[in-house]
Amino acid sequence: MPTTGEKPGIGTYTCTNCGQTVHLDDNSDTLPPCPSCDGTDFR
Secondary structure, eight states: OOBTTOOOOSEEEEBTTTOOEEEEOSTTOOOOOOTTTOOOBBO
């Protein structure tokens, strides 16, 4: 389960707290906190 601050790679990640999605476009992008609830765990 990726968390904020990791670089999990290109893809769309869903916040486990509220369901908001975050899309990363590059393998060097760092997963930010959830823009909706500031959650830190994604799937």
